[in-house]
Amino acid sequence: MKNFIVAKSAGFCFGVSRSVEMAQKLLESGSAYSLGQLIHNDDVVRRFEGRGLKVINSPDELPAGARVMIRSHGVSKAVYAQLEKRGADITDATCPKVKRIHELVRKAQEDGRFVVIIGMHDHPEVEAVKGWCGDCVICENAAELDEWYGKFGKLLTKPITMVVQTTQTRSNFTECASFLKKRCTNLQIFDTICGATSMRQEEAAKLAAECDAMVVIGGKHSANSVHLSVICSEVCPNVQFIENAGELDTDRLKSADTVGITAGASTPAWIIKEVSNTMSEEIKTDAIPAEEKEMSFDEMLEESIKTIYNGDKVTGYVVAITGTEVSVDIGTKYSGFIPTTEFTDDGIKVEDAVKVGDTIEAVVVRVNDVEGTVMLSKKRLDAAKSWTMVEEAVESGEFLEGTVTEINKGGVVVNVKGVRVFVPASQSGLPKEADMNQLLKQKVRVKITEVNRSRKRVVGSIRAVAQKERREKAEAIWNEMEVGNKYHGVVKSMTSYGAFVDIGGIDGMVHVSEMSWSRIKNPAEVFNIGDEVDVYVISFDKEKKKISLGYKDPNENPWVKFTTKYNVGDTAEVKIVKLMTFGAFAEVLPGVDGLIHISQIANRRIGKPEEVLSVGDVVEAKITAIDTENHKISLSIRALAEPAAAEVEEAPEVEDNGEDALVYEVSTNGEAKGEIVEE
Template identity: 45%
Template sequence: MEIIVAKSAGFCFGVSNAVKTVNNLLENQKEPIYTYGPIIHNAQVVDLFTSKGVKKIDDIDEAEPNGHIVIRAHGVTPDIYKKISDKGLILEDATCPYVKKIHNLVKEKSEEGYKIIIVGDRNHPEVIGINGWCNNQAYIVDSVDDVEKFPTSDEKVCVVAQTTITNEKWLEVNTALKKKFKNILKFDTICSATSRRQNEAEEIAKNVDMMIIIGGKNSSNTQKLYDICKKHCNLTYKIETSGDLPPVDIKKIKKVGISAGASTPDWVIEEVIKKMSELNKQGMVDILENDGEIDFANAFENSFVRIHAGDTVKGKIIGFNSNEVFVDLGYKADGIIPLEEYTDDPNFNIEKEVKIGEEVEVLVEMVNDGEGNVRLSKRKVDAIKSWDDIVKAYENKTPVNAYVVEVVKGGVIASYKGVRIFVPASQVSDRYVKDLNEFLKRSITVRILELNEKRRKVVGSARVIIEEEKEALANRTWNSMEVGKVFKGTVKSLTDFGAFVDIGGVDGLIHISELSWTRVKHPSEVLKVGDEVEVTVLEFDKEKKKVSLGYRKMEDNPWYKIEEKYKVGDVVKVTVLRFAPFGAFVELEKGVDGLVHISQISSKRLAKVEDALEIGMKVDAKIIEVDGENKKISLSIKEVMPIDPPSSKSESKAKDGSEAKETSANTEEEAEPTEHREDMNVTVEDLVSKTTQS
């Protein structure tokens, strides 16, 4: 009969730490020693400590002041800490670090407004403790049936797990929760040691004829080990001690598997193995033997690998949460890779890209991080491997794509697969950058300018690449340049006299007069920096690197095909804009002005235009001439509705003693027409110019 013992059988770190805490107190303290509840879920250990004077209490008031009280690995609620302090007891906190992390997590998320959901047994001390850190307001679910009782909700929820539940239950419950809650944040807080123990026991159970699970009757993780193994091996037994072993027919049982819960002490496991070995003196035991006697303590210790800070080792990913990746190294404690030590990629999605069971190579940074875990870095191993890439890139002057991970004095730090590259502020861009934080967590392509292998110092530049790309682009643009060619460009800057546009490594100027067919006071009325525009080359000088661009389009010209829009004889509504001695300028539409000669305003003779019209007045007028080429439209008001000057004006002049002689009128009539007739044949722009000069 072959006996196979699971390497992970027995105390986990949290339980071992709690037991060690009590043992240390027994060796060094004279004050009373209390444990809040049974120190672990194992009657043999509790009885042993009781025999040595350690008292188990279920209420803080049972303890005497100044005594030492040990909080077990399961953890407690905040009010228990307060009672301990108020009682004057000396706290010895042996809460498992995995459990302590859950306490901090639910406290933080509940304060952020999340409703906490705990997947686990509501009567388990660990779950009771966790619930206390979110004001005892958590939903506690232990099955899919519990989830079905929830109504569908938009409530913001955060899901955590009791550290000892099975991965199968965790997945089933979370699948059900997704159907009930739209806004869900989950953290897989199953202890990695628990996962490893369960996976290992399951694999053994698949390949043996009988499976023995050793642990306390009240141990949750022991019961789960039993449930898992029972699915694969019908002859699975749960026992507390060797005295509970069932009868074994070694003729029928060829292989026996043994595993134990996290609260099972090594001497209990050792007794079971010894008893099984006595039944099979010629059998084989898959653990270390000395002179025919089994030394379980050494066997258990020697089953682990030896690691030291600075070692590069390989392990398998056994779990992760939003901030950490857990790795099985074959060591007595699991390895933890903080997310920032897993990758520098700011877009890294841990749920999509980290695969359970995947092998990773990591650097051991710290064998004990203060919580019993091994701190690891994958990023630093990647950096060592990527150094050769950086050396080749430097030698061949090839660019590398990196992520900016930090802004430092004088520049930024970019990471290429873990290799840190310093990019000076002057080399981050080809333009002045006021705030380098705009590049943080962004991709940047750099060329390696300096490399010091001895000091592992790398200096890169994005500017040289940008400038080279711009130069190549500008050459292509100049080579294809011709008058009338249309380019797509980007507005780079605005000035009082126009807008500068990048048309492909070449900056051209759109003069303000070329921005619009109507008058604009500043280019910002038409364009803004960053606009994508289509422009036409009006003229260019390659030697002087100057390009004049046009932006306004012919079809946008209000005078475009004016003869088709306005025809002689049409009556249109116009607005009086301004006066001149020879007539009134009127607006037909924005950008299209016409002239009503003074002789075309009224059937009566006018001394001046103001006698009949006012600025802003809207009147009907008849088109009598359209000259689109010269931008001239002549109109007549009197042919539609002649406007006669008020008679009161002439009468008032007579009363004032002014002379209104026919001869003076005739003189005006003789003097005026020649000039006015000439003005009828000039353009609107000429008239504006003359009016301005006068």
Template identity: 50%
Template sequence: MAKITVAKNAGYCYGVRRAIEKAESLGGKGQKVYTAGPLIHNKFVVEQLEGKGIFSREDIESIPDGAAVVVRAHGITLEQQRRLLEKGCQLEDATCPHVGRIHRIVEEESEKGRHILLIGAGKHPEVLGIASRCKSCTILENPAQAEEWAEKNSQIAVSVVSQTTFNREIFVNCTKILKNACKSINIFDTICNATDERQKEARTLASGSDLVIVIGDQTSSNSRRLYEICLQVCPDTLFVENAKGIPEGYGRGKQAIAIAAGASTPDLIIKEVYDKMTDEMNIQETESFAELLEQTLKTLHTGEKVTGVITQINPTDIHVDLGVKQAGYIPTTELSDDPNYVIADNIHIGDEIEAYVMRVNDQEGTIMLSKKRLDAVKNWEVLEKAVETGEVYDCVITDVNKGGVIANVLGIRVFIPASQTGLPREADLSQMVKTHQKVRITEVTRPRRRVVGSIKAPLMEARREAAAKIWEEIEVGSVYTGTVKSFTSYGAFVDIGGVDGMIHISELSWSRVKHPSDVLKIGQTVEVYVIALDKEKKKISLGYKKAEDNPWTKFESNYNVGDVVPVKIVKFMPFGAFAEVLPGVDGLIHISQIADRRIGKPEEVLTIGETVNAKITDIDSEKKKISLSIRALLDASNTEPEEVEAEENDAE
């Protein structure tokens, strides 16, 4: 069965409809109204407007002084505007908001001393109006012109804009050439989103149709572009200004017919074409044209929940097709409150997206949307349920607040009291900012917009699970990587993954240690081994010093009785002096072996920290004692050292 499809984006765009409504509102007051050139590119509409007292004048001078003048959707040049004001005319600005935005861009960029490159049809009134607002401007109509300009002017700082209804393919090709050649370039994508959508839809419809009818004035550039696009994919494409342009019997035998229309085509003409083709094809309507039109003209309101399709992704906003005349967009700041949200990972062109209507701007024909606000409503419900289920969420700590820290969970602010951060009391909470944590929601009070969470709770749970596993597997000799948690005067406590063990001060180093902090630091990652454990009392003794680092082993491997070695005096006793042979290994120089004469005290000859040569006279491996002699090196007779062991034992 044959089917006729009317493009959803057929007919007036927002800017054109707005211009006509402004003109008609002035004409309805009984006064003559003029437009500086045709209000829109459609002869039928211009004739209709004259019947309502609204007259088009190409020549500014032919407009009476003091008359009411509507500035057309394409805008006018600054010179035309100046002249009209000189004539005392009252201007009603109906310039399309998208064109007005380009005016602002080129004015700002010109003030910065940048040359404006305007890509568009050179004689088009919109292009002329934009160019008049530039201090210096070059109009480029195709890539060849862009390449020629770039070859001669690559050193110039340029800013690039486009006519709103221009061919996007040409615009993209031109900007590629300019980007590769120009050393300083700012590119503004000013092609109207409605134009893009209209052309994309026309191409899609044409590709699935046997016949396409494009409606528009022959002078309308956007209508002609629609015709060219459709003709590329459907050879049987007809370009008409109204229903009279369709030959009798045209389209009979076709199964799929598409109707597209330019932005200056009134709904009345589209309906006439639709009705004629319906009669020609003898099609029974399942949905009236009026109903189709009503769908495209429906108005959205602030606070509504809407669903649309993503059509364009820009650095600052996301364009969304809502199926209405106004252009929907989501500022990137309204996508998510999650600081780790990555646009490229979450949304793509063609995706369906739900959003909340924040503001409808009838002046600019835009609808500002917010995804994060709609998500927030859903996520409040999710977090309320999480209090009951105990679900744990990944989050990032964003700030420190009085009494705790702030996290972001599902786009919602969550307060975590200091006692629930998992840090010791009096710890610096700022160290948690920008860290990734796991949080459990413990309280949700939606009317007060208050959510409280705990990092400590999931940490403790994970710690209990880890501890249970460790107690199942732990045995003497097990090696663990742990974190130093705290110190006492007699040792250090280390978390080995849910269980704390203690390293006695004697197990920290082979050298003498006054305090654990001489060897370790709080928070340090260490490798330890189990030297004893009591599962009933839940006590674990850990070792840190390594057997291979035992200085006595190193001594026995490298030194023998009779060796002469440099030693450092470290301590005096009444019976002699202790000297360091190696770090961690000391020997005794008995008072009788310090000098070749009798002395009363070791300090009569030696000083603490002094390095002297001494001879190893005895090694007691069992008791790990070394006897040293300076006298042996001084006494030519090399008298054997006196027996001092008994005196040493008495002193100890």
């Protein structure tokens, strides 16, 4: 054996812890009687007998007027009557969870229902439950239930109410409930298994599956201990069921690398510790100091029952979740619970916020000794931690995350893990006239700028976070800036000559000439403020913090498309887009225009282009010249027409109006001579 693992849930449950503490207090003022063994653990019972707690098995054995204790398993209604008849001074240690079952079956009887009890025959808890109702049957499992139902159950005229012994296994309860659901109408099923029992069984099964051997500590008459042994045996071949360290067979553990230890609800901490000590000695570890002094019986009981007070900080694990509360085992005689509202304030479902088995820290809010419950608050403990975190954030400058929960005239309130942080409107990060409601219920990061814990006042800034993040992003972008880099940005503003685009912390400008391959007069023809756009870097000046961006796609360059498709001498179908005194401009491809000089419009002399052409006409023309450097094209309709019989007329002299076009003297066959024609 190399090491061992003790289950977190091992040991006293709430009901047992409560009864043990009540017995201790009872014996402080003299001897008393216990109606049945106080708990199903012979070692504990013997020690209590030594202190004056005598076990009796019937009320008839109790001297008149004597002090008597009812154990956590509870007793029937008839037994209460017998004790009262004998004038007994009763200390009732019945577990509140068992008392709930008594009330359920009593109410079922009043309502004329038949009660089915799923539990062990002759177990004191089951016998006590039986004594609180009239017509009932006890079935240990689904097989017994099936047999009973086949003989008697199907003849019933009363509706059925089903309850279950608090220490039964979850699988047995599920099988029995499923059986009745398939056969009964108007059925009531109450899951009365103790949450701590379910958790203990689940943990034991998981631990047994992971270990080479298991040791289950508990009394032989303890129902929950017996169930633990059976559960472990289903997944682990080497299981020992013992009552104390004296029964431990260490030889059976020598071949095991890892051994798991679990214990029933009636097993005190000192017995678990004795078993652990024995195993520690076996693997020669010093986990338990040899010089540790032996504890007295009272000290060992104190260790097992652990009393708590309001304000105490406790750690436990979740054993059950209902619609109203989260049950927490805190390792004491009390059953802890946290209202589900503490987990659902932000609209989160409780089952998404916490799960059975989770370890949880909380603070004690209220202790109810009568019911054996303790109300806990996770939120209060978290708030205390959060205040410390907020105070430290002022010094460190760390940004904290929270949710905007409130809008007021002065700004917004951000909930940072339970602490209200006020953010003035000027620090919200929104423009002056913006609607603050757009921040409501949004997750934000804030910089804490002021904390006054005594006045519970905290001030923060969303804007400071945004500014710092923007600076960091800008620095990162400048560090990686290169011509050709591509960015996804947002159009922030526009002028008559271009648009400014935020590319993640810094702005660059897209000139109107870089927005489209087509001619546009205003950036608004392409962009709207707020548009998300993909841009690329054309040039930049890091010192002046200026960036020129391009938007039009280089792959869609119409000149490249033109030169790829056409050569000098090719014929193209063109569209007349503009008429001038010296000729006509025609679109060869979208974004590419060529000039048809007036002398190349017809094979005869004309005074102006309008005599032959109109805007919108589609005609065929020959490409007579391509100026690749200046992106200019000369076209000729005349070159494709039949030559006229008359002498070719010269083109009239025209004034240069500054249009961006090439004008050539062209021969009758359309070939350019390279000189401007003069009359």
